[in-house]
Amino acid sequence: MSMQTTDPIADLLTRIRNAKMVGKTEVRVPASNMKEVIAKKLAKSGYLADVKREAGKPRDTLVITINKAGENSTINEITRLSKPGRRVYVKADEIPRVKSGRGIVLVSTSQGVITGQEAVKARLGGELLLKVY
Template sequence: MALSDPLGDLLTRIRNGQHARKDSVVSPASKLRVRVLDVLAREGYIRGYTEAKLGNHDALRIELKYFEGQPAIHHLARVSKPGRRIYSGSRELPRVRNGLGITIVSTPKGVLSDAEARDQNVGGEVLAEVF
């Protein structure tokens, strides 16, 4: 069975893993997922990830991050969904919790956080928000 929203699946795996206090979660690999995980790692929301092989498929082992026993990610939500795509210009990118969180944006220059997209003056599809 094919996934209709692979990125939504990744975010749900991370959310569920942190709720269950797992050290790491495994997700199927894709280029978009790797780019999103790069942003999460750069911004300090996950410890990192490694690419692994599970049977015949590539997979990503995502190392979850906790601070004083609490998950580093309090809120992780998909914004642009397959049924309703959300696009934003560089000046209209949403701020999450007045700048305390990040928005992950798919731009022509790659997948970036909202701050990086503003610095490079590019907009794009608003993929997710993290706090």
């Protein structure tokens, strides 16, 4: 029997946060296209080491490497901004800067999930998904 979550993105972030706190370098989560896109954006931005999708019988799994063995994690804080009970939408000129540009926000736009800087350059607004630094 599988457990249903109301917010799979928050579940992904919580699993990453918890694994980082106990010193694990890798975490496995049930896969979805949105989770994979978010994890790959975080990896591209340098906050995760690697993201792989493993095919499984009942369901695919995302294998997320937080950091290499012997290294420290680059994530200090990772927070969900828009929640199922309270969605947060912004225009392109309202996208927040995280820690004076040292962190990033991910925005779900009509062009897909992109970072806040990319959204400002493309003049796209959308739903604020998460912030990380």
